Amino acid sequence: xxxxxxxxxxxxxxxxxxxxxxxxxxxxxxxxxxxxxxxxxxxxxxxxxxxxxxxxxxxxxxxxxxxxxxxxxxxxxxxxxxxxxxxxxxxxxxxxxxxxxxxxxxxxxxxxxxxxxxxxxxxxxxxxxxxxxxxxxxxxxxxxxxxxxxxxxxxxxxxxxxxxxxxxxxxxxxxxxxxxxxxxxxxxxxxxxxxxxxxxxxxxxxxxxxxxxxxxxxxxxxxxxxxxxxxxxxxxxxxxxxxxxxxxxxxxxxxxxxxxxxxxxxxxxxxxxxxxxxxxxxxxxxxxxxxxxxxxxxxxxxxxxxxxxxxxxxxxxxxxxxxxxxxxxxxxxxxxxxxxxxxxxxxxxxxxxxxxxxxxxxxxxxxxxxxxxxxxxxxxxxxxxxxxxxxxxxxxxxxxxxxxxxxxxxxxxxxxxxxxxxxxxxxxxxxxxxxxxxxxxxxxxxxxxxxxxxxxxxxxxxxxxxxxxxxxxxxxxxxxxxxxxxxxxxxx
Amino acid sequence: xxxxxxxxxxxxxxxxxxxxxxxxxxxxxxxxxxxxxxxxxxxxxxxxxxxxxxxxxxxxxxxxxxxxxxxxxxxxxxxxxxxxxxxxxxxxxxxxxxxxxxxxxxxxxxxxxxxxxxxxxxxxxxxxxxxxxxxxxxxxxxxxxxxxxxxxxxxxxxxxxxxxxxxxxxxxxxxxxxxxxxxxxxxxxxxxxxxxxxxxxxxxxxxxxxxxxxxxxxxxxxxxxxxxxxxxxxxxxxxxxxxxxxxxxxxxxxxxxxxxxxxxxxxxxxxxxxxxxxxxxxxxxxxxxxxxxxxxxxxxxxxxxxxxxxxxxxxxxxxxxxxxxxxxxxxxxxxxxxxxxxxxxxxxxxxxxxxxxxxxxxxxxxxxxxxxxxxxxxxxxxxxxxxxxxxxxxxxxxxxxxxxxxxxxxxxxxxxxxxxxxxxxxxxxxxxxxxxxxxxxxxxxxxxxxxxxxxxxxxxxxxxxxxxxxxxxxxxxxxxxxxxxxxxxxxx
Numbered sequence: 005x006x007x008x009x010x011x012x013x014x015x016x017x018x019x020x021x022x023x024x025x026x027x028x029x030x031x032x033x034x035x036x037x038x039x040x041x042x043x044x045x046x047x048x049x050x051x052x053x054x055x056x057x058x059x060x061x062x063x064x065x066x067x068x069x070x071x072x073x074x075x076x077x078x079x080x081x082x083x084x085x086x087x088x089x090x091x092x093x094x095x096x097x098x099x100x101x102x103x104x105x106x107x108x109x110x111x112x113x114x115x116x117x118x119x120x121x122x123x124x125x126x127x128x129x130x131x132x133x134x135x136x137x138x139x140x141x142x143x144x145x146x147x148x149x150x151x152x153x154x155x156x157x158x159x160x161x162x163x164x165x166x167x168x169x170x171x172x173x174x175x176x177x178x179x180x181x182x183x184x185x186x187x188x189x190x191x192x193x194x195x196x197x198x199x200x201x202x203x204x205x206x207x208x209x210x211x212x213x214x215x216x217x218x219x220x221x222x223x224x225x226x227x228x229x230x231x232x233x234x235x236x237x238x239x240x241x242x243x244x245x246x247x248x249x250x251x252x253x254x255x256x257x258x259x260x261x262x263x264x265x266x267x268x269x270x271x272x273x274x275x276x277x278x279x280x281x282x283x284x285x286x287x288x289x290x291x292x293x294x295x296x297x298x299x300x301x302x303x304x305x306x307x308x309x310x311x312x313x314x315x316x317x318x319x320x321x322x323x324x325x326x327x328x329x330x331x332x333x334x335x336x337x338x339x340x341x342x343x344x345x346x347x348x349x350x351x352x353x354x355x356x357x358x359x360x361x362x363x364x365x366x367x368x369x370x371x372x373x374x375x376x377x378x379x380x381x382x383x384x385x386x387x388x389x390x391x392x393x394x395x396x397x398x399x400x401x402x403x404x405x406x407x408x409x410x411x412x413x414x415x416x417x418x419x420x421x422x423x424x425x426x427x428x429x430x431x432x433x434x435x436x437x438x439x440x441x442x443x444x445x446x447x448x449x450x451x452x453x454x455x456x457x458x459x460x461x462x463x464x465x466x467x468x469x470x471x472x473x474x475x476x477x478x479x480x481x482x483x484x485x486x487x488x489x490x491x492x493x494x495x496x
Numbered sequence: 497x498x499x500x501x502x503x504x505x506x507x508x509x510x511x512x513x514x515x516x517x518x519x520x521x522x523x524x525x526x527x528x529x530x531x532x533x534x535x536x537x538x539x540x541x542x543x544x545x546x547x548x549x550x551x552x553x554x555x556x557x558x559x560x561x562x563x564x565x566x567x568x569x570x571x572x573x574x575x576x577x578x579x580x581x582x583x584x585x586x587x588x589x590x591x592x593x594x595x596x597x598x599x600x601x602x603x604x605x606x607x608x609x610x611x612x613x614x615x616x617x618x619x620x621x622x623x624x625x626x627x628x629x630x631x632x633x634x635x636x637x638x639x640x641x642x643x644x645x646x647x648x649x650x651x652x653x654x655x656x657x658x659x660x661x662x663x664x665x666x667x668x669x670x671x672x673x674x675x676x677x678x679x680x681x682x683x684x685x686x687x688x689x690x691x692x693x694x695x696x697x698x699x700x701x702x703x704x705x706x707x708x709x710x711x712x713x714x715x716x717x718x719x720x721x722x723x724x725x726x727x728x729x730x731x732x733x734x735x736x737x738x739x740x741x742x743x744x745x746x747x748x749x750x751x752x753x754x755x756x757x758x759x760x761x762x763x764x765x766x767x768x769x770x771x772x773x774x775x776x777x778x779x780x781x782x783x784x785x786x787x788x789x790x791x792x793x794x795x796x797x798x799x800x801x802x803x804x805x806x807x808x809x810x811x812x813x814x815x816x817x818x819x820x821x822x823x824x825x826x827x828x829x830x831x832x833x834x835x836x837x838x839x840x841x842x843x844x845x846x847x848x849x850x851x852x853x854x855x856x857x858x859x860x861x862x863x864x865x866x867x868x869x870x871x872x873x874x875x876x877x878x879x880x881x882x883x884x885x886x887x888x889x890x891x892x893x894x895x896x897x898x899x900x901x902x903x904x905x906x907x908x909x910x911x912x913x914x915x916x917x918x919x920x921x922x923x924x925x926x927x928x929x930x931x932x933x934x935x936x937x938x939x940x941x942x943x944x945x946x947x948x949x950x951x952x953x954x955x956x957x958x959x960x961x962x963x964x965x966x967x968x969x970x971x972x973x974x975x976x977x978x979x980x981x982x983x984x985x986x987x988x
Contacts, residue, residue, distance in 0.1 A: 034570060034627050035563045035615065043558035043643060050559065066535035067542065071527045072617075072648055072664050073586075076593070078526060080603045090593040094565075095605055096617065097589045099652040101568070101582040111572045113587055113614055122605055123527065125564075125588065125617075135526050145839050151535060156564055156648065160591040172564050347637050 009359075011293045016237040023287060024166045027296045027360050030283075037164040037171030044360060045283065047304035049174070052282060053154065055206050055301075056176060059198050065150045065178060070132050072156075073123035078131045082256035085130060088223020092160040094125040094171075125158040130224060130275055133179045134253040141181060141271055143262050148191075149181040157279075167284035168241075168496055175279035178246075181271045183263060185250075188272035189227070192248040195276040196229035199244035207282070208299040208412040209233050209289045210419050211243055212442075212491060214467025219451050222275075226250035232466045232491065234419045235288040238440020240466045240493035243285050246276035284496070289415050290384075296361030297384050299411050300404040307333060307340040307400060308362045310353045312369035319344070322368050329366070329378075332397045338404065358383065363407055364400060384411060425489070429481050432492070436463055442493050446486035448479035457481050463492045501851075503785045508729040515779060516658045519788045519852050522775075529656040529663030536852060537775065539796035541666070544774060545646065547698050547793075548668060551690050557642045557670060562624050564648075565615035570623045574748035577622060580715020584652040586617040586663075617650040622716060622767055625671045626745040633673060633763055635754050640683070641673040659776035660733075660988055667771035670738075673763045675755060677742075680764035681719070684740040687768040688721035691736035699774070700791040700904040701725050701781045702911050703735055704934075704983060706959025711943050714767075718742035724958045724983065726911045727780040730932020732958045732985035735777050738768035776988070781907050782876075788853030789876050791903050792896040799825060799832040799892060800854045802845050804861035811836070814860050821858070821870075824889045830896065850875065855899055856892060876903055917981070924972050924984070928955055934985050938978035940971035949973050955984045 009026065010018045024030055029045030032038075041049065057067070073096060080086040100117035104110040126132065133151075140146060158172045178195060182188040196213060203209045211231035221228045225247035233243045254260070254270035262268055290297040300306050309329065311322040326342045333340045341362075343353050350367070357365050367379040378396065381388040384407050391399065422441025426432045435443055447453060447465065457480075458464050472488045479486045501518065502510045516522055521537030524530075533541065549559070565588060572578040592609030596602040618624065625643075632638060650664045670687060674680040688705060695701045703723035713720040717739035725735045746752070746762035753763055782789040792798050801821065803814040818834045825832045833854075835845050842859070849857050859871040870888065873880040876899050883891065914933025918924045927935055939945060939957065950956050964980040971978045 031631075033563045034567055034624065035565045038563035038565060040563065040628050041561040043560045046560045047558065066539065068535045068538045069533040069666065071525045071530035071532065072650065073527045073530060075526055076603060079593075080601070083601065086593075086603060090595075090603055093591065093593050094588045094615070095590040095593065096586045097605065098587040099585065101571075101578075101585050101587065101616070103582075109572070109575065111568060111578060111582055113589065123586070124593070132526065136532055139523075158564065174561065 009293055009295060012236065019293070020284075020288060021166065023291060023295055029287070029296075030166045032166065035171070037161060039166050039170050039172075041174075041280070044304060048286070048298070048302050049280060049283060051302050051304070052207075053176075056202060056278070057152075057154075059202060060152050060176075060178065063194060063198060065152045065180075067153065068151045069153055069155070070129055070136060072126055074126050074129075074132045076122045076124060078135050078257075079124045081131060081135075082224050082253055084252070085128075085224030089127040089159070093127060094158045094160055096123040096125065126155070127157055127159045128275075128277075129153065129155070129157075129177055129179065130249070130253050130273075131257075134257040134259060134273070137179075137181055137271070138257050138259045141259055141261050144183045144264050147181055147183045147261060147271065148187065150178075150191075151180065152176055152178045165284075167280055167287070170280075173280045175277050177275060177277040180274045181254075181259070182274070183261065183269075183272070185272050188250075188274050189248050192227070192229055192246045192274040192276065195274070196231065196244070196246040199246065199276070199278060200231050202278075203231055203233065203243055203282075203285075204412065206299075206301050207286055207289075208301075208408055208415060209243065209285060210412065210416040212467060212469055213471075214469040214491065216245075216467060217451070217454060217465045217490075219454055220464065222247045224249060224252050226252065229470075230467055232493075233285050233289065234422060234441060234493070235285070235496065236418065237288070238422055238494075240442065240491075240495040241281075241285050241288070242466070242495065243282060244276070244278040247274060249273035249275060290411055291361065294386070295359035297411070298361035298363060300363045300408050303339070303361065303363050305339045305341040305362060306404055307338060307364045307366060308357050309340065309342045309366045309368060310350055310357075311342075311344055312350050312367055314370075318370050321370070321373055325368060325373060329396060333400060336397055336401055338397075338400060354381075363404060382407065384414075423491075426480060427477075432463075432480050433461055436461055436492075436494065440494070442466070442491045444489045444491055445480035446477035446488070447490045448482045448484035448486055450482075450484075453479060453481050453484075457492065462494050464495055466491045466493050466495060501785060501787060504728065511785070512776075512780060513658065515783060515787060521779070521788075522658045524658065527663070529653060531658050531662050531664075533666075533772070536796060540778070540790070540794050541772060541775060543794050543796070544699075545668075548694060548770070549644075549646075551694060552644050552668075552670065555686065555690060557644045557672075559645065560643045561645055561647070562621055562628060564618055566618050566621075566624045568614045568616060570627050570749075571616045573623060573627075574716050574745055576744070577620075577716030581619040581651070585619060586650045586652055588615040588617065618647070619649055619651045620767075620769075621645065621647070621649075621669055621671065622741070622745050622765075623749075626749040626751060626765070629671075629673055629763070630749050630751045633751055633753050636675045636756050639673055639675045639753060639763065640679065642670075642683075643672065644668055644670045657776075659772055659779070662772075665772045667769050669767060669769040672766045673746075673751070674766070675753065675761075675764070677764050680742075680766050681740050684719070684721055684738045684766040684768065687766070688723065688736070688738040691738065691768070691770060692723045694770075695723055695725065695735055695774075695777075696904065698791075698793050699778055699781075700793075700900055700907060701735065701777055702904065702908040704959060704961055705963070706961040706983065708737075708959060709943070709946060709957045709982075711946055712956065714739045716741060716744050717767075718744065721962075722959055724985075725777050725781065726914060726933060726985070727777070727988065728910065729780070730914055730986075732934065732983075732987040733773075733777050733780070734958070734987065735774060736768070736770040739766060741765035741767060782903055783853065786878070787851035789903070790853035790855060792855045792900050795831070795853065795855050797831045797833040797854060798896055799830060799856045799858060800849050801832065801834045801858045801860065802842055802849075803834075803836060804842050804859055806862075810862050813862070813865055817860060817865060821888060825892060828889055828893055830889075830892060846873075855896060874899065876906075915983075918972060919969075921973050924955075925953055928953055928984075928986065932986070934958070934983045936981045936983055937972035938969035938980070939982045940974045940976035940978055942974075942976075945971060945973050945976075949984065954986050956987055958983045958985050958987060
């Protein structure tokens with residue numbers, strides 16, 4: 005199998021698709037639009053899950069599990085939400101197969117096993133969860149409810165890409181219920197901040213916090229907070245969203261509570277989620293033409309040791325040394341793999357670990373044993389040096405920390421140099437096509453302008469940044485008055 | 497809400513159903529046969545998952561994720577497996593809803609969005625996984641593949657009960673591929689041993705390891721290893737299964753490998769799983785008429801502290817003491833919750849923690865502060881004593897360990913006293929109805945006898961124990977020759 009990737013410059017999209025498959029992260033399955041997440045890719049997702057789960061619990065949330073299916077009558081209860089997802093729903097209509105009388109050995113749907121009411125495979129769980137919360141909430145004493153769910157969801161997308169857009173994907177969805185509007189908005193903001201913290205400090209991906217325009221809002225939300233990242237090809241990627249749902253779902257499912265004065269009111273809601281799409285963001289932020297580059301926090305193993313030997317005696321001596329190193333690293337919480345496969349030569353191993361983004365690679369040969377040295381290669385910079393074995397653990401610990409920081413700094417530098425203030429539409433179009441990236445420009449606040457810009461340039465408003473400076477200006481497209489700059493970009 | 501449960505003696509089945517709901521473990525959902533797993537129940541499941549996942553990884557397995565849907569043509573490829581599950585499949589036939597022209601505000605299935613090929617919601621994943629493995633396996637170098645998946649599955653059961661039998665349930669399913677028959681059988685046995693180890697040493701549930709008879713075997717398996725537990729009502733519960741699948745799936749999906757002599761052969765397979773059904777086993781093994789009893793290993797929090805106070809000053813002093821205790825316990829890895837809710841009186845808190853099976857309860861009042869004591873209550877024995885605060889952490893640590901051991905010993909004693917050797921059919925029927933439990937009896941090895949016994953008594957052969965003494969005898973029903981005793985019981 006050739007490990008050579010198409011370069012990013014040649015064809016960014018092809019580079020991505022090849023990398024995902026060749027680095028053993030995921031592949032397409034026999035089911036249209038659904039992926040198989042392979043062990044190496046899944047191990048990275050598990051690291052993300054563990055950290056997010058810790059952060060959710062630290063902010064007072066508990067996990068629970070709600071049904072995969074949503075009866076159609078519940079699904080349609082919140083009209084905007086239903087309308088937003090109706091066009092991409094997998095629908096279960098029958099509950100049995102039977103032998104096909106016309107095709108021996110084949111099965112067919114049993115026409116007598118039609119469900120009275122169709123079941124939608126959840127594209128998101130607000131409907132099933134709020135129909136459940138109705139039974140849990142009577143009084144303010146029952147609030148807040150702070151629940152998260154790790155689950156699979158299905159959205160029948162027509163054009164799919166591994167991790168970025170798949171018919172089935174894995175995610176977490178938080179669904180909270182509150183007594184006051186203020187508390188619900190604070191929760192939605194808090195979780196958007198948790199996502200930003202996770203993206204920046206754990207995934208080393210700089211993000212812009214903002215809110216969506218009405219047309220980009222989650223179906224059924226009053227306000228959608230989001231974090232937006234910039235990929236190496238200058239396209240934006242929405243990495244997480246947190247919705248203030250107002251009382252929309254409480255009204256749709258008649259969920260009321262009596263407040264501490266005994267008055268009945270509808271409950272306030274939020275929902276928030278990130279998905280396996282983050283794998284796509286991770287890959288496209290840091291990786292290079294040699295393959296995956298992983299921030300040390302997310303690497304299934306952070307260090308790999310490759311023995312270079314000609315005979316068994318040498319291998320034994322190297323193995324002994326490797327075990328000492330592994331033990332020392334493990335005691336500091338650093339994961340290390342000894343790649344002693346006899347089926348591959350060192351060169352092939354090097355190439356594979358580069359392709360799979362192992363942060364640090366140690367090579368040990370007989371001369372190293374004599375000299376008390378090792379060869380240490382760093383994946384992000386591709387630099388290599390022979391270093392003394394003394395203080396190796398501390399050296400590695402420092403290097404891993406430096407890589408985590410450096411990757412963030414590099415991505416931030418890229419984003420900053422690809423964020424352009426623009427004041428006229430000709431420049432807007434030119435920057436979008438040549439320089440790419442985020443365009444910070446004035447907008448008149450209307451959906452018409454937003455749509456027109458999208459039709460003409462394919463750029464959308466990624467967000468109205470939370471830290472937007474309130475400055476008067478003229479809309480980059482219509483010339484009408486604007487209250488501040490928003491971020492436009494082409495997006496995944 | 498009344499916390500009083502129906503007693504086990506009065507109505508065991510009702511006791512179980514009430515306990516699951518009142519202890520906040522799970523409840524029925526708006527979707528027929530599907531449950532909502534509530535935060536407290538899910539926290540227990542998470543503890544099980546974490547420990548099992550650790551054990552799987554320790555035995556060399558990796559996690560991955562395969563699609564929720566199985567195209568019908570793949571589903572039907574392994575005939576026995578398809579036949580076994582066809583009657584209980586949820587089937588997706590359409591991928592879109594549309595506005596119902598006859599019902600404003602309602603949706604209907606879009607007749608133009610019919611799938612060319614129906615998709616079965618996975619009842620188990622052998623088909624989709626072996627169709628994937630075909631692309632992964634060419635040579636013996638690609639073997640073994642040792643993969644596990646944590647997932648939801650759907651089996652359209654007609655009669656459902658929370659945790660024990662639900663249309664959707666959560667589970668893990670291991671799917672391994674091997675070069676030799678011997679290795680695959682060893683893997684199936686190994687994982688059955690892992691399950692037994694987990695059940696006994698983590699869940700405190702004694703189990704019998706055995707193999708299933710042909711009629712009770714997994715559809716598509718050559719041999720099904722299992723662990724069988726005994727519930728307090730004398731009915732057996734299959735707690736986990738591990739299947740040696742032979743080359744059945746490799747043949748159905750044409751998965752061949754070249755061995756180290758370059759010869760092509762079909763790959764050998766295993767699969768193994770445990771599910772949220774274990775929650776049912778846990779509840780029915782240890783709990784009592786006051787509610788849930790949890791082995792300390794599985795308790796979301798192992799200790800709860802309830803303050804007894806009349807004024808804020810007292811509460812403040814108790815809080816200070818509680819924080820010291822919590823910190824000391826935490827340093828020993830013991831989880832502890834301070835229940836300082838002002839909405840409930842101590843008595844109500846005691847009842848709730850008893851109902852929810854918190855292993856140890858500490859009560860602290862003003863007198864305790866004066867005397868340097870606390871009141872410590874043990875959930876399994878319902879014993880209570882005032883003890884000196886000195887060495888509290890060590891006392892608690894010892895008590896938790898003792899509870900874990902005692903619960904297992906108690907369950908083992910129950911099982912031993914409810915396992916009866918029987919040699920004639922009249923006694924068989926009588927023991928089954930009056931004493932209940934496992935019946936160890938000779939069986940002639942035929943499916944006819946097995947079926948006849950089931951029809952007459954509702955008892956099935958739970959397993960042929962792996963440690964069965966090979967002794968000649970006469971079948972308890974037919975009188976024909978038998979090679980050893982098997983275990984009969986009524987079962988969940």
